[in-house]
Amino acid sequence: MAYRLERAGFAVTVLEARKRVGGRNWTLRRGDKVELDGVAEQFVQFSEGMYFNAGPARIPSHHQGLLGYCKILDVPLEVEVNFSNSNLLESAKAFGGKPIQERQAINDFRGQIAELLSKATNRDALDHELSADDKDRLIAFLRTYGDLTKENIYKGSDRSGYKVLPGAFDQVGVKRDPLSLRDLLKDEALAGMMFDENIVMQATMLEPVGGMDRIPYAFHKSIKTPIHLDAEVKRISQTTDRAEAVYLDRRSGNTIELFADFVVCTIPLPVLAEIDNDFSAPVKQAIAGAVYDHSAKVAFESSRFWEAEQIYGGLSFGTAATGVVWYPSNGFQSARGIIIGAYVSGKAATAFEALPIAQQIALARNAVDKLHPGHGVDLGSPVAVDWNKVPYSLGPWMHWQDNPTDATAYRLLNQPEGRIYFSGAHLSQLPSWQEGAVVAAHRTIELITTRVGAAKSSAKS
Ligand SMILES: Cc1cc2nc3c(=O)[nH]c(=O)nc-3n(C[C@H](O)[C@H](O)[C@H](O)COP(=O)(O)OP(=O)(O)OC[C@H]3O[C@@H](n4cnc5c(N)ncnc54)[C@H](O)[C@@H]3O)c2cc1C
Known part of the structure; x- marks a missing residue:
């Protein structure tokens, strides 16, 4: 937020209650x-x-x-x-209580499903949905998809791993015995094998070398904006002309008042709910209701x-x-x-x-x-x-949809309260991701720049 505001030409001061930058990072x-x-x-x-x-x-x-x-x-x-x-x-309920490799669950399940589907197709159960040509093509695909025999039976696959690894000379690889469909279905957590199909749980993701906090530290290094650490905001308020943040300097014990045109507040809502403020009653309620x-x-x-x-x-x-x-x-x-x-x-x-x-x-x-x-x-x-x-x-x-009154609260907090702007991951569609904080910050900055731009042009005319 400070990085972008600074580059947009604003004079910014960051108040951070912790001894370090990064927050949840x-x-x-x-x-x-x-x-x-x-x-x-x-x-x-x-x-x-x-x-x-x-x-x-x-x-x-x-x-x-x-x-x-x-x-x-x-x-x-x-x-x-x-x-x-x-x-x-x-x-606890399947595989004799013993851990199995994901490749066994994924490929044995796929093999069994492919066999079932090929049986249903060959027994004409899908004639309503499939032409004779479609059926042939589907069966051909299922053989590859499930690693079926030419009789369309699943007898295990080296995709599921080996009992004996292929080795030197005549050490032939022996594939594992397939898990039964019945056993697989008993596993209450079987859906976990779909984990990486979720776009936010992709099989290969990224991480900063040396720790996630390399990101906030890089932001910190790249800005001239003063960041006051150990600065715990105690009150947020405003008049028609200016916004005010009062904070406790935890190092000196002093209470300090800061005035500005705007306050951008990214404090998590359960923390903000305990901070003194002069917000309107609906805004107070929206903050207090966040679960x-x-x-x-x-x-x-x-x-x-x-x-x-x-x-x-x-x-x-x-x-x-x-x-x-x-x-x-x-x-x-x-x-x-x-x-x-x-x-x-x-x-x-x-x-x-x-x-x-x-x-x-x-x-x-x-x-x-x-x-x-x-x-x-x-x-x-x-x-x-x-x-x-x-x-x-x-x-x-937070997940806004957990609470039926949240939709109104989400929309309300996404609007400025006079000179106070709320931002942070919780005010985006990605509340459990850092990207949420990024996109929310971009939107907040756009709202502020548009407002300041409009005020400047009306002052000129
Ligand atoms: C366990 C866990 C796992 C996660 N996994 C991932 C992941 O793998 N990938 C991913 O992208 N995201 C993940 N997230 C989510 C991500 O951390 C957050 O969405 C993101 O960091 C939120 O950023 P923010 O700036 O909105 O809030 P915060 O990072 O919480 O920033 C708010 C700041 O306000 C400060 N503050 C609070 N009270 C005061 C006060 N009174 N005065 C002054 N300052 C105050 C805080 O110290 C903090 O620095 C995870 C979060 C958690 C907790």
């Missing part, structure tokens, strides 16, 4: 302190050079606003492996045992209570890495966050151990971040 490294409301402080003990993106960790290829800034600001990017067929899927989601992550430092199991990045799907296990996409084949043992959002995260931190860590360790038996003990230097307890955030993101 928060990368933790050795020695960092994690302060959560109502929880004892945690100190990050990772080895030098290791980091954990406690908030955002991946950027999809269509988030061109954010990626564009990475390019302009020279933030080097690397591939974030978001999904790989070598990742694991675990279900944020829940989300928690637990990270560990570990030896890279997962790489010996063919896993290089991506996520494995474990139990609902702890969500996914997430492997690093950097430092492949090095000695150690940061693994996320629990990343859980929504209802499950509400329950997870209610547990003591030690229990959250134990559950995350257990989730990793279930996917990678015997390796729970390898996990060290745990750190847990419950986003609803993070001061100045009080939640990971």
Whole structure:
């Protein structure tokens, strides 16, 4: 926001309550302190050079606003492996409770479905929909699609991996026995195999080399605008001529008043709801009514045992209570890495966050151990971040559609309240993405420039 406003010719001052820039874009490294409301402080003990993106960790290829800034600001990017067929899927109800590789679920399921569809086609069940030629073409395609035999039967595929890997001389590869359709259907999390079809969960995404916070630090470096850190806004108000922000300088303890033509407020709504203001009653109500989601992550430092199991990045799907296990996409084949043992959002995260931190860590360790038996003990230097307890955030993101009164509130907060403009990811259609903050900022700046332009031309005429 400040970067663009400054380049549009505005004199800007940034007030930031934290000791650092970036907000929810928060990368933790050795020695960092994690302060959560109502929880004892945690100190990050990772080895030098290791980091954990406690908030955002991946950027999809269509988030061109954010990626564009990475390019302009020279933030080097690397591939974030978001999904790989070598990742694991675990279900209490299927596969004898043992984790399987995603490639087994995906390809065995596809093979079984292709066989069923070819049977239905050959038994003339689809004659209404398909001509004789269509049927022939469909059957031919299904053979390739599902790796069927020439009799249109699925007997397993090396797409699903090997029991014995192809090797030297006469070590012939032996493909795995196919999982039965019945077993696959028992897996309540089977839909997870579609994960990377979601445009925001593409198999290969991007991440800044060295940590997500390279982006806000690059913004910081590129602007002349003063950024007051440790500046906690306590009141926002306005008269017809000017807007005012009162903040507490947490370093000196002084209360300071700032006056400006406009205030742009990107403070998350649960935090803003507690800040003194003179907003209109409907605006106050819109802010107070916003309900944020829940989300928690637990990270560990570990030896890279997962790489010996063919896993290089991506996520494995474990139990609902702890969500996914997430492997690093950097430092492949090095000695150690940061693994996320629990990343859980929504209802499950509400329950997870209610547990003591030690229990959250134990559950995350257990989730990793279930996917990678015997390796729970390898996990060290745990750190847990419950986003609803993070001061100045009080939640990971919001989904407006969760609350029926939200549509009006969303539209209202997307309009200026006199000289106050609300902005931030929560006021975009991408409330849980950094791109949301980018596009919302662009819109806010356009609203302000149009207003200032109109005021200038009416003053001239
Ligand atoms: C767990 C998690 C995972 C995520 N994963 C991804 C991902 O992989 N990719 C992605 O693109 N996005 C992801 N996101 C979303 C992304 O982090 C946010 O959408 C984005 O960072 C929001 O930016 P913002 O500027 O709107 O808000 P914020 O980053 O929250 O900025 C608001 C700022 O206001 C400051 N503030 C608050 N109160 C005051 C006060 N009283 N006075 C002064 N300053 C104050 C805060 O300190 C903060 O700096 C994730 C978020 C979380 C929490």
